[in-house]
Amino acid sequence: LVPRVLEARGLDVTPGMIARLRAVGDQQTADHLAIILRDEVGHVAAGTRWFRYLCEQRGLAPRPVYFDLIATHLTGPVRGPFNLADRALAGFDPEELTHLEALSAGGGRF
Template structure:
C-alpha cells in the first residue's frame, strides 16, 4: 500500500497474491494491523479538489489521455483499497481475504491496461491532476468493515458500473476502439467486485442481527446525505447483487 512506484506496486501485488495462493500467508487476528492513513502515489501526481478538474473532449488525443488517466487513477487507488481491506480488517473469514486479494490483482491488471494505453498516447500516470475521493472514503470507513463494504463497493464502485458503458460509447464514437475494449474488461470485472461488497455487507449484517437493506440505506443517509447519481446500470447492478427493492429505492433517490 505504501509503495508509490506503479511498477513496484503491481509486482508486490502479484507476489503477495501468489504467497496467499500457495499457503505462505494466512490470516492472524492476534496481530495488530499495520495500517496507514496514506497510500503510496507517484510523487509527480498532483491531487486537487474534484471541482478543479477540467472536463476534456475526447475528440483530441490529449482529451482521450486525460479521461484514461482519470480512470487509471481510480484503478490505482482501488489497488490500495483492496489491500487496505485485507490488512485492516482482522478476524474475518478466510473467504473475505480471498475475495479482496483477488480484487487487488484484478485492479492491478486494470491499471496496467490503462497505463499501457496512456503510453500509447504519449502520456503516463501522473501527467494529469487527479482527485483523492476514493481514498478519502477509505479513511472515513476505516473503523468498520460493514460500512466499508456498503460505501466503497456498493456506492463508489457501483457508480463505475453506471458510467462505464457511456465511456465505452464515447471512445467508440471518438474512433478509439482499443480503449473501449479495455474498458469492457474493467466493467466485466468490476461487477464481481461490487458483488463481493454485496456479499460481505449481507454477511456482516447477518452476524450483527441487522436487516441488510434498511441498514444500507441508513448508511447512505448518514455518509452520503442520501445522494445517488443516475442513471443506474440496472442490469449490471443486478448481477452485482442489488435486489429489485434496492434498485427501486436508489432510482427514487436519483430523481430527487
C-alpha cells in the same frame, strides 16, 4: 460502502464512456474499459456478499442498513442513471434499485 457506492457508480458510468469511445473510433480503450467493467461487477458483488454476511451476523436487515449508512455518511444528491443490469448482477436486489431510482428522480439526498 465503498464497493456498493463508489465501485457501483463505476458500473453506472462506464457503459457510456465505452459508447463514446467507440463512437470516436477508439476501440482499444473501449475494449479495455469493457474488461474493467466486467471486473468491477465482481468487485461490487464481493462487497455485496460481505455486506450481507456482516448484516446477517449482527441480525440486521441489509436493505435498511445500506440506506441508513448512506444517509449517515454521504451527502449530495443521488445521481442516476443506474446500470440496473450490472448492479443486479452484482447483487443489488430489485427493491434497492427501485429505491435508488426514486431517490435519483426526486433529486433526493442519501
